[in-house]
Amino acid sequence: MTDKTLAADARPTNPTYPEGMVTVIDHPMVQHKLTILRDEKTGPKQFRELVKELAIFEGYEATRHFQLESVTVKTPIRETTAYTLKGRKVAIVPILRAGLGMVEGILELIPAARVGHVGLYRDPETHQPVEYYCKLPEDIGAREVLIVDPMLATGGSASAAIEFLKAEGVSSESIRLLVILAAPEGIQAVVETDPQVHIYTCAIDERLDDHAYIVPGLGDAGDRIFGTK
Numbered sequence: 001m002t003d004k005t006l007a008a009d010a011r012p013t014n015p016t017y018p019e020g021m022v023t024v025i026d027h028p029m030v031q032h033k034l035t036i037l038r039d040e041k042t043g044p045k046q047f048r049e050l051v052k053e054l055a056i057f058e059g060y061e062a063t064r065h066f067q068l069e070s071v072t073v074k075t076p077i078r079e080t081t082a083y084t085l086k087g088r089k090v091a092i093v094p095i096l097r098a099g100l101g102m103v104e105g106i107l108e109l110i111p112a113a114r115v116g117h118v119g120l121y122r123d124p125e126t127h128q129p130v131e132y133y134c135k136l137p138e139d140i141g142a143r144e145v146l147i148v149d150p151m152l153a154t155g156g157s158a159s160a161a162i163e164f165l166k167a168e169g170v171s172s173e174s175i176r177l178l179v180i181l182a183a184p185e186g187i188q189a190v191v192e193t194d195p196q197v198h199i200y201t202c203a204i205d206e207r208l209d210d211h212a213y214i215v216p217g218l219g220d221a222g223d224r225i226f227g228t229k
Contacts, residue, residue, distance in 0.1 A: 022187060022199045023061055030057050034180070034202050038218045044227035048101055051150060051225060054180055055105030058200050062146055062176045063090075063110070088144050088174070091116055091137050093165065095149040095157050098222035102148040102178065116140060118147075118164060120157045122212070129156040134164055141169025145176070150221035152182040152201065154212050155189025162194055172196035180221070181205055183214045 036042055037050045069086035072079055090113040092106050093099075103115060119133030137143065147161050158177055165175060175197045177190060182201040185208050190199060205214045213219075223229055 021191070021195060021197065022182075022201070022204075024204060025057055025061055025200060025202050027057060030054060030202050037180070038216070040219070042224075044224060047224045051101040051180065051221075052105040052108075054202055055102035055148065055178065056109055058102075058178045058180075058202070059106045059109040059146070062178055062198075062200050066144075088142055089114070089139075091140055091143040091145045093118055093136065093145055093147050093161065095120055095147065095161055096133065098151065098225060099147075099149040101150060101221070101225040102180075106146060106148065106178075113146075114143070118161045120160055122154070122156065129160045131160065131164075136165070136168055140165065143170070144174050145170050147175065147177045148179075149177075150180040150225075151214060151217070152177070152179040152186035152190070152199070153208060153214050154183075155186035155193070158186065158190050159193035162190070162197055166194070176200065181214055181217060183208050186214075 033050050033054055037047060037054070042050070067086045068083040070081050071084050073082045090110050092103055092113050093116045094103050096117055096119040107113060114137040116136035117133060118131070120129040120131055122128070123130055145165055147158065147165070149158060152158055162175060162177070166172065172194050173196055177197055177199045179199070179201045182199065182204050184204060187199060187204065190197060205217055207215050209215050218224070
């Protein structure tokens, strides 16, 4: 067996969900960066940089469905037909606070995107999301929306954010959920909330532990991004 074959075999598989709405981004560079992200020795500075870089990779995949229209441009050589984005504008909605770590990466990819914020915390006893802040662009219902949050654990926060957006007039087909790690329980919760919301993740981990942390996971993403405990 060649080294090339070994490398290909080492890549994580992309589980198939009946709904067909989960994409695992198994690009070798994504998986390499994710490994460093998981390491407990990775400090906040490098952790933030990796979260930003992984968000860019995910942004590419989550915008693959965007439509194009042809235009004529004049290069230094001659006129030619090229392509620009067509259709609705984009909004990025991080789930506070860890979701903030992914915003800069998506903005590098889509500089004109508007940014809304949804503030949720998980009740330590019930593990259910509690809203404390929500501010969205006025025209949110007319935009493609990328919800970003590094961890999809119980799925409670993501499901709540999806419901907030739908209440503001955003259609299910216009919502994409971008996470770095997902637990099967979280994916199931989002699917049950709305099976038309497409989920993008760099990996699907084994399960949740008794404290609703992803196993093996990477710890508390918010604490590792901001250097808190």
